[in-house]
Amino acid sequence: MLRTRLSNRLPRRVLLRSAISLPRHRCQSNGRAPSREDTSTETSAFVQESFAKNTLFVLDVGKRALKFSLIGVLALGATAAAAYEGVHLWIEKVELAPELNEEVKKWEWDEETEKWTGDAAKGGTDPGLGFKGRHTVRAAWMAYNWGVGYSTAVIGSETSNEDGLIGPGGLRVIDASIQRTEDFLRTAISIAEKRSRRGQLNPHTITELVARHANVLARLGMQSLSESRSQYERAWTYFSGQEIEAARIALRLGDINSRLGQTSDAISWWSKAIQIIRGDVPDRLEDLPTELESAPSSPAAxxxxxxxxxxxxxFFAQSGQLKQAQAVEEAALGMLRSIPPPDSLSTASPPQALHALYLLQRSSLLSIHLAEVLHAQRKPVAASVQWLTSAAESSERVARVLTGQPLTPAKTFPNSTSPPPAEAPPLPTYLSSRSMRKTASSLLRDARRTSAEAWNLIGILHETRGKNITAALHCYERAVRWAGKSAENSDVQQPAEDTLESDWAVFFGNYTRAKRLVEQSKT
Structure with missing residues (x-):
């Protein structure tokens, strides 16, 4: 009873403490209390066990992280490699595929394509180049056609032999994509030369690579023209001298020698080009017009x-040989008129229409040359205006047909609601063909430039001859519309992408001056 009462009076904490401590005493062997050494040993063992477990856990996590990182890197590398090879496969099988359209081949546009393959019938790169060589050629194609992600590159002024435009501080600015293309082609040619000595290449592979390299060098600037000429001369030696490609190389050699001031060499190469195309050519090119009575039958020729x-x-006009220039221009225009055009450009096939438009644009250039030569000889101004008007309208026709725009007669232009297609792209029927794509784009650019130049010259003649400032303003306005790009207001204030800044300054300067004079005359 007494113990029961005492327990009832004891606090609950004491009872709990007693209940908890009692089993511990009974668990001790021999009935003695645990010593300090026993407690420290148990604690040390627990700490070591916990440390080992934590260490193994960290190592396991690190191993898993490393494993998954390695898998990710391998997967990323495999994806990048697959994408890289996929792009090369696309170029090999699609971009460098042989031309299969018989209508395109009939008009010989397949011969106008840039040569990268070595075998136009099979397409693709030459297997004899090996893995590295074929990839290098495709890399050159990518840099040339797709660019390298940036448009220009700057190199130091101390490299005086490098090409490019002179920038601030004597630095030279070059086209990075063209420079990278040149680097790749140089490497590809080196590989091709080694494999050619073993007889592993198609006979035309080195020729096409060297010719492509020469073309790229010519685009780098004046400093590379000499090397470009050497490369073209090297490509010339691979031909028998009777192929159409040899005539094309001879033409380019003539143009390059003319730019370098080697006039006698230029005339010699132009003569070779004409000789390959036509056969017999007089010893003196001044007598050439007598041989231009008919055109060759081949469209490419x-x-x-x-x-x-x-x-x-x-060349004859710039060198002051005006009589010879006039004779060549008149004979060439007569020869072009002897080539029967299609019955209708709207019903003609795209390859046939593009061929007719190409010849029409060349006739526009010859007409401008003839107008300038006649004016330089102080012939009646009306003759120059007539030839310039013919050139302007022909080039406008070329641009409108290529872009699918309606043909607008020149006399209705001031009141026309359809402005010239200064920014419209070529029709898909031309862009869808790999053989015609580049020709159509460059032809459209040339047609716009020729139209603007011709209308500007007509305006100058109107202004200087009869002081007809109103007619001159209409011509200047037409030139500005062809050379500029559309704006929100009615006046075009900016040049189009294909218009040179120097040309735009002349066209727009004449237009604003004539517009101001017309407004002053009305007040």
Whole structure:
């Protein structure tokens, strides 16, 4: 009873403490209390066990992280490699595929394509180049056609032999994509030369790579023209001298020698180009007009001959040989008129229409040359205006057909609601063909430039001859519309992408001056 009462009086904490401590005493062996050494040993063992477990856990996590990181890196690398090879496969099978359209081949546009393959019938890169060589050629194609992500590169002024435009501080600015293309082609040619000595290449592979390299060098600037000429001369040696490609190389050699001031060499190469196309050529090119009574039957030869005659015409005019220039221009225009055009450009096939438009644009250039030569000889101004008007309207026709725009007669232009297609792209029927794509784009650019130049010259003649400032303003306005890009207001204030800044300054300066004079005359 007494124990029961005492327990009832004890606090609950004491009872709990007693209840908890009692089993511990009974658990001790021999009935003695645990010593300090026993407690420290148990604590040390627990700490070591916990440390080992934590260490293994960290190592396991690190191993898993490393494993998954390695898998991710391998997966990323495999994806990048697959994408890289996929792009190369696309170029090999699609971009460098042989031309299969028979209509395109009939008009020989497949011969106008840039040569990268070595075998136009099979397409793709030459297997004889090996893995590295084929990838290098495709890399050159990518840099040339797709760019390298930035448009220009700057190199130091101490590299005086490098090409490019002179920038601030004597630095040279070059086209990075063209420079990278040149680097890749140089490497590819080195590989091709080694494999050619073993007889592993297609006979035309090195020729096409060297010719492509020469073309790229010519685009780098004046400093590379000499090397470009050497590369073209090297490509010339691979031909028998009777192929159309040899005539094309001879034309380019003539143009390069003309830019370098080697006039006698330029005339010699132009003569070789004409000789390959037509056969017999007089010893003196001044007597050439007597041989231009008819055009060759081959469409590619027709295009190449007219291009050569444009270069020859410009050379005679710039060198002061005005009589010879006039004779070549008149004979060339007569030859072009002898080529039957299609019954209708709207019903003609795209390859046939593009061929007709190409010849029409070359006739526009010859007409401008002839107008300038006649004016330089102080012939009646009306004759120059007539030839310039013909050139302007022909180039406008070329641009409108290529872009699918309606043909607008020149006399209705001031009141026309349809402005010239200064920014419209070529029709998909031309862009869808790999053989015609570049020609159509460059032809449209040339047609716009020729239209603007011709209308500007007509305006100058109107202004200087009869002081007809109103007619001159209409011509200047037309030139500005062809050379500029559309704006929110009615007046075009900015040049189009294909218009040179120097040309735009002349066109827009004449337009604003004439507009101001007309407004002053009305007040």
């Amino acid at each position: 027709q295009r190449l001959l007219t291009t050569t005659l444009v270069s020859l015409s410009a």
